[in-house]
Amino acid sequence: MPRRRRVGVLAASARASGKRILAIFIARNREFYRDTAGLVWNMLMPVLMIVAFAFIFGAGSQTLFKVGLLNGNGTAPSAPASSDPIHAFLAIEAIRFVPVSEPEAGIAKVARHQLDLLLDPSAPSRYWVNPESPNGSVLERLLLGATAVPSENGPSPQRETATGAALSYADWALPGVLAMNLMFSSLWGVGWVVVRYRKNGVLRRLKATPLTPLEFLMAQILSRLMVVLVSSLVVYAGAMMLLDFPMRGSYLALLLIYIAGALCMISLGLIVAARLRTEELADGLLNLLSWPMLLLSGVWFSMEGTSAAAQALSTLMPLRYLVEGARAIMIDGAGLLEIAPQLALLLAMAAILIAIAARLFRWE
Structure with a gap:
C-alpha cells in the first residue's frame, strides 16, 4: 500500500474514532443534564455545605x-x-x-x-x-x-x-467514624437497592405474591441489620489491631446502641425508598439526609460551643444519639443505665420510622 494511502486510512480511522468518542461524550452529557435531580444536587451540595458550616460555627473571632x-x-x-x-x-x-x-x-x-x-x-x-x-x-x-x-x-x-493522659483526636473520633460507616451502609443498603427493585420490576412481581409490604420491609431490615453489624465488627477489629484506642465500657451496651442506631438508619432509608422510581433521585435524597447528620451529630467535632440553633437542630438527628451513646461507652465507661436515654430515643425513632415506611410503601 502506498505511503500516502496508508496515511489517509489512518487519518480516516482516527477521525472515525474521534467521532465515536464525541458521540459518547455528548450522549453522556445529555444524560447528565437531563437528570434534573442529579444536576441540581451537584450544584446545590457545595453551597449547602458552605452555608451549613457558617450556620454551625457562626461569625466572630476564633476562641483560643x-x-x-x-x-x-x-x-x-x-x-x-x-x-x-x-x-x-x-x-x-x-x-x-x-x-x-x-x-x-x-x-x-x-x-x-x-x-x-x-x-x-x-x-x-x-x-x-x-x-x-x-x-x-x-x-x-x-x-x-x-x-x-x-x-x-x-x-x-x-x-x-484533675490528672490524666490526654485523649487523642483519633480515640475521640473513632466511635463517630464507626457510627458514620453504619449510617452510610444502612441508608444506601436499603434505600438505593429497593428503588432499583422497583425500577427493574422486581417489586411488581412480588406484589402478585401473598407478601405484605410490612413483611417485605421487615425482611429488608433484618438482612441489612446483619450486614451492617458484621461490617462494623470487621471495622472495629481492624481499628483495634492498628490503634490503641480506649474501650472502657460494656461490649453488650455497645452492641445494643449500634443495633438501635442501625434499626433507626435502615428505617429512614426505607422511607426514602417507599415510592421513588429512580436511583439518581434516591441518591440525592439520601445525601440530603446524611450530610446534615454528619455535620450536626458530633462525628468530627464537638457540638459544644456551636450556635444555639445548630444545637437545637442536632437534637433531631438520630445519628447524634448513636454517637453520644457509643462515645460514652468507649471513652467514659458507661453502662446500660447511663446510655438508656439514647437507647430509648433510637428505638422509639426506629419504631415510628418503620410505621411511616410501611404506610408510604408502594410496590410500583
Whole structure:
C-alpha cells in the first residue's frame, strides 16, 4: 500500500474514532443534564455545605481556650460587674465557655485535656486544672490574675487538680467514624437497592405474591441489620489491631446502641425508598439526609460551643444519639443505665420510622 494511502486510512480511522468518542461524550452529557435531580444536587451540595458550616460555627473571632462553666449557661455576662473578679475572667473574649451540669463529667474532660479548665463560679468558687495541660496553665494564670484584687465576694478560687493522659483526636473520633460507616451502609443498603427493585420490576412481581409490604420491609431490615453489624465488627477489629484506642465500657451496651442506631438508619432509608422510581433521585435524597447528620451529630467535632440553633437542630438527628451513646461507652465507661436515654430515643425513632415506611410503601 502506498505511503500516502496508508496515511489517509489512518487519518480516516482516527477521525472515525474521534467521532465515536464525541458521540459518547455528548450522549453522556445529555444524560447528565437531563437528570434534573442529579444536576441540581451537584450544584446545590457545595453551597449547602458552605452555608451549613457558617450556620454551625457562626461569625466572630476564633476562641483560643475552652473552659467548662459548672452549673452555668456557658456564656460570659454582657456587662460584667467590675467588683466581681470571676465576672472579669468570664468576660475574656478569647475563651469559649461551655456549660457543664455534672461535676464528674467536667472533671473527666479536664483530665483528658478536652477542657482546658473547669470553673465553678458559685461561692466559694473553685476551679479544676490539669497540671500537665499547657492551655490549663495559661488559663490558671489568667484566672488568678483576674481574682488577685481583693473584693467583698471572698477569697480567690480554690484550686483542684484533675490528672490524666490526654485523649487523642483519633480515640475521640473513632466511635463517630464507626457510627458514620453504619449510617452510610444502612441508608444506601436499603434505600438505593429497593428503588432499583422497583425500577427493574422486581417489586411488581412480588406484589402478585401473598407478601405484605410490612413483611417485605421487615425482611429488608433484618438482612441489612446483619450486614451492617458484621461490617462494623470487621471495622472495629481492624481499628483495634492498628490503634490503641480506649474501650472502657460494656461490649453488650455497645452492641445494643449500634443495633438501635442501625434499626433507626435502615428505617429512614426505607422511607426514602417507599415510592421513588429512580436511583439518581434516591441518591440525592439520601445525601440530603446524611450530610446534615454528619455535620450536626458530633462525628468530627464537638457540638459544644456551636450556635444555639445548630444545637437545637442536632437534637433531631438520630445519628447524634448513636454517637453520644457509643462515645460514652468507649471513652467514659458507661453502662446500660447511663446510655438508656439514647437507647430509648433510637428505638422509639426506629419504631415510628418503620410505621411511616410501611404506610408510604408502594410496590410500583
